[in-house]
Amino acid sequence: MNIEFCKAIFVQTLGMNLRPKTAKESHTIMTELVLPNDTNVHGDLMGGRLMYWMDIAAALAAGRHCSAPVVTASVDNISFENPIKLGNVVHIEAKVSRAFNSSMEVHMKVWGEDMAQQYKYKSNEAYYTFVALDPNGKPRTVPELVAETEEEKRVFDGALRRRQLRLILGGKMKPDEALELKALFSKE
Numbered sequence: 001m002n003i004e005f006c007k008a009i010f011v012q013t014l015g016m017n018l019r020p021k022t023a024k025e026s027h028t029i030m031t032e033l034v035l036p037n038d039t040n041v042h043g044d045l046m047g048g049r050l051m052y053w054m055d056i057a058a059a060l061a062a063g064r065h066c067s068a069p070v071v072t073a074s075v076d077n078i079s080f081e082n083p084i085k086l087g088n089v090v091h092i093e094a095k096v097s098r099a100f101n102s103s104m105e106v107h108m109k110v111w112g113e114d115m116a117q118q119y120k121y122k123s124n125e126a127y128y129t130f131v132a133l134d135p136n137g138k139p140r141t142v143p144e145l146v147a148e149t150e151e152e153k154r155v156f157d158g159a160l161r162r163r164q165l166r167l168i169l170g171g172k173m174k175p176d177e178a179l180e181l182k183a184l185f186s187k188e
């Protein structure tokens with residue numbers, strides 16, 4: 001049996017659609033209003049609440065890409081550039097930046113909006129990784145991601161390095177195996 005035949009049977013059996021998808025197809029925008037219960041003692045949005053909303057927005061984007069249930073595998077470091085104030089609006093934009101075998105990296109940008117002053121400000125940017133699961137709760141294959149715009153291509157290109165770094169930190173890869181990262185620091 002050739003590989004394409006095996007793949008066709010696999011897809012048919014599991015009812016999976018592995019058609020490559022664009023980042024645009026997973027594009028998700030989430031909008032929230034910062035209420036008193038979302039804030040800390042300074043009247044700013046709590047980091048944990050924002051990360052919770054980001055987790056949902058990113059899961060929706062990953063789910064749209066693979067048309068399957070997903071779980072959060074890891075969250076990269078997040079730096080909060082600007083606090084989001086009580087009464088401001090939070091905009092979270094999420095889309096899949098690269099797909100691997102069963103995992104997908106989701107790129108997110110977050111803005112705050114002061115409606116009274118009519119201005120929007122960047123809060124932070126982050127990457128979350130999700131794994132698609134089959135009906136038995138095991139990782140399953142996801143469609144490839146096709147990057148179209150210049151920015152999508154730039155983020156796609158960096159995804160392999162970020163993947164290797166997070167797998168090392170998660171104890172899933174030995175530093176010696178991280179060839180993309182090595183190349184980044186190698187003088188040759």
Ligand SMILES: CC(C)(COP(=O)(O)OP(=O)(O)OC[C@H]1O[C@@H](n2cnc3c(N)ncnc32)[C@H](O)[C@@H]1OP(=O)(O)O)[C@@H](O)C(=O)NCCC(=O)NCCS
Binds near residue numbers: 103
């Ligand atoms: C994420 C999870 C499904 C990985 O399952 P696993 O049995 O360890 O599977 P594998 O080691 O075969 O890895 C499966 C995929 O997960 C990815 N993965 C595993 N650990 C990872 C990590 N720390 N960061 C990023 N990706 C990770 C692997 O790279 C692999 O991706 P690939 O198929 O695209 O190469 C499993 O650890 C899990 O269910 N974790 C709990 C998820 C959860 O409850 N999230 C909510 C937060 S509490």
